[in-house]
Amino acid sequence: MxxxxxxxxxxxxxxxxxxxxxxEPVFNGNEKKYLEECIDSTFVSSVGKYVDLFEEKIADFVGSRYAVATVNGTSALHISLLLANVANGDEVITQPLTFIATCNAISYIGAKPVFVDVDLETMGLSPKALESFLDAHCIREDGQCINKETGKVIRACVPMHTFGHPCKIDEIAEICEAWHIALVEDAAESLGSYYKNRHTGTFGKLAAFSFNGNKVITSGGGGCIVTDDEVLAKKAKHLTTTAKIPHRWEYVHDMIGYNYRMPNLNAALLVAQLEQxxxxxxxxxxxxxxxxxxxxxxxxxxxxxxxxxxxxxxxxxxxxxxxxxxxxxxxxxxxxxxxxxxxxxxxxxxxxxxxxxxxxxxxxxxxxxxxxxxxxxxxx
The missing domain is CATH 3.90.1150.10 (Aspartate Aminotransferase, domain 1)
Structure with missing residues (x-):
């Protein structure tokens, strides 16, 4: 060279x-205009028209029924795994060639990552390697995938679309379904990427996107969860809003929640970025x-x-x-x-x-x- x-x-x-x-990010559109509108409205935290507008627009763009805005892609993946019923002591298959956020989100729950090889062509999780690993090390028992070596349940699989290049996600989805494993896509890097004319992040039960400062569009930080499941979408919004029961003045929380909602300021930036x-x-x-x-x-x-x-x-x-x-x-x-x-x-x-x-x-x-x-x- x-x-x-x-x-x-x-x-x-x-x-x-x-x-x-x-x-480097590019801000050549309505970013300043929408930020000023947001500031003038005084709704700068997690409630405001731009949060709602962003969720509507991003769901429409990727072809998902629902989107829930979060503070970053890691939080989106964390909540997605919780909604896929991953629990402390479970195992989650993912790829070793990924950004640390993938494994951090798994670890926040107390689950353990299991690493399976990638394809050279896609640099994403290899369906052949996944199937070989499951055949060699796992059994199906009572509707669950059990790791014979550890005795643990492999609850989910998290493939990542490396650098925005889609992995063979349809094949991975078929394998996961056959082995009773929830598919959660780490689509952090792949906004605007399609596999077989279908947007990444729409093949599994849930997916996480990122809008960090170095992504295709950015709000400085920011992420979102996408899903076609109304129940999961509502629960995602509840969990990311500190699990507060909606009320005009009372503070009642019905479970352990997370302060993960995207501020309206960030959403204003993203609405302008989406236009470009x-x-x-x-x-x-x-x-x-x-x-x-x-x-x-x-x-x-x-x-x-x-x-x-x-x-x-x-x-x-x-x-x-x-x-x-x-x-x-x-x-x-x-x-x-x-x-x-x-x-x-x-x-x-x-x-x-x-x-x-x-x-x-x-x-x-x-x-x-x-x-x-x-x-x-x-x-x-």
Whole structure:
């Protein structure tokens, strides 16, 4: 790989930037207008018209019946797992190649992650690896999936759509249904991504999205739960609003709840961002195409959307030849004010999860040593 040519090309893509960030937010629409309206209304906390409007618009965009706004994607995933009946002592299958939030949400409940390999094509949970793990280590008993090695119930499965590229979520859904496992999608990175013309986050019982400062659209923080189940949606709103029974003045709470509701201020930002989402996605696809053409000439593997998918290209990525080239590239680019990042360290290699049960993880290990994210922000 020619590092100098790569840095020059990236700088051509972002000509006005002395420092090229990995994914910088863009606020070119009605953000200030809606924020001022929100401030003038004095409804700046978790009650206000923008929260309701955002929930309506995001549900409509992804094709879900209900959406519940939360303070961030981690809280959305935490509540989704609780609503999927994950409890203390249960186990949850997920992928080792993911952001820490996936495993944090599992751990908040007192459940344990079990790590299954990813596909090289999607970098998301592999249905073949999932099925192989279940066949080798689990039994179906009384409508539950039991881990023969630990005796614990595997209550849920959390695949993640890595960098916005959809995993083979329909196959995963079929396997989960056959094994009595709740499917909860970690769609934090995949707003605007589709698999077989269906938006990510709509294949499982529940899904979580994130609107952190580096996402396609952002409210600084923020997340949401989506579901087609009215009962779960109502319970999600109840749990995220400190489980307070609605009343004009009394404070009565009927269960342990969480202060997880998105403030109206953040929702005002998101409503404005949603108005620009289609343009953002078009810009990101154009950027990915430019990168693909450039790296093809360099004979470098640029990560493109998987078959049958339409990816949002949240974070663009290249796959380098080995860990040595990866580290040299990271040093070269970051020393020249072009922000690049390696893929996350595998979850099973972190201190907190070093004793977690794992399937065979060849693909995840191979990718960990080679994947680098490159600047991916909207340029317009």
């Amino acid at each position: 020619n590092f100098e040519e790569t840095v020059s090309f990236i700088r051509e893509l972002y000509p006005q930037k002395e420092f090229v960030a990995l994914h 989402l289609e343009n953002f996605l078009a810009d990101k696809r154009e950027l990915a195409s430019l990168y693909q053409n450039f790296f093809e000439k360099q004979k470098i593997n640029f990560v493109t959307e998987p078959k049958l998918s339409n990816s949002n290209y949240w974070l663009n990525a290249v796959i380098l030849k080995d860990i040595g080239e990866r580290d040299r590239f990271l040093e070269y680019t970051n020393s020249r004010n072009v922000m690049t990042r390696p893929v996350w360290r595998l979850m099973n290699r972190l201190e907190m999860f070093k004793d977690a049960q794992c399937g065979t993880l060849e693909n995840a290990l191979w990718l960990e040593e080679r994947v680098v994210n490159i600047p991916s922000g909207v340029r317009g």
